[in-house]
Amino acid sequence: MQEKNRLPFRIGFGIDFHQLVSGRDFWIGGIKLEHTKGALGHSDADVLLHAICDAMLGAACLGDIGFHFPDSDNSFKDIDSKILLKRSNELIQKAGYQIGNIDSTVSLELPKLKPHIPAMQKVIAEILSLEEDQVSIKATTSEKMGFVGREEGVAAYATVLLTIS
Numbered sequence: 001m002q003e004k005n006r007l008p009f010r011i012g013f014g015i016d017f018h019q020l021v022s023g024r025d026f027w028i029g030g031i032k033l034e035h036t037k038g039a040l041g042h043s044d045a046d047v048l049l050h051a052i053c054d055a056m057l058g059a060a061c062l063g064d065i066g067f068h069f070p071d072s073d074n075s076f077k078d079i080d081s082k083i084l085l086k087r088s089n090e091l092i093q094k095a096g097y098q099i100g101n102i103d104s105t106v107s108l109e110l111p112k113l114k115p116h117i118p119a120m121q122k123v124i125a126e127i128l129s130l131e132e133d134q135v136s137i138k139a140t141t142s143e144k145m146g147f148v149g150r151e152e153g154v155a156a157y158a159t160v161l162l163t164i165s
């Protein structure tokens with residue numbers, strides 16, 4: 001592609017889902033929620049951090065979280081997803097990018113996420129060396145419809161804008 005067609009920023013999108021089961025801790029946005037169920041996965045199954053990692057990697061055209069941190073690799077078993085977020089940031093920095101801002105939405109029936117959002121913003125901003133207002137997190141239910149509505153699972157969606165560093 002000719003240089004003149006390249007903008008000094010790139011956008012990425014990430015999406016992730018996890019099943020909710022009893023007997024698992026519920027990590028989301030880098031914090032642990034008190035709940036009767038937790039997200040099932042090879043890592044700590046932090047759906048929001050995974051969606052953000054995928055959006056970051058996607059914006060830099062670096063593949064996805066499963067490519068860089070495969071669940072066939074036992075070193076990632078039960079890994080803290082904050083480590084995956086930090087490593088994803090290192091990958092995009094190595095490719096010459098830095099994060100402009102993140103916008104995300106978590107779809108979850110229970111528990112209510114709103115009171116926990118400032119703590120999540122703080123954790124994510126710290127890991128990525130951003131200001132908290134560069135990390136938007138929103139929460140929605142699915143109005144009791146579908147797998148989120150039946151409290152069988154949780155979904156997260158994220159968009160990330162990268163700028164050339």
Ligand SMILES: [Zn+2]
Binds near residue numbers: 016018046047
């Ligand atoms: Zn995930």
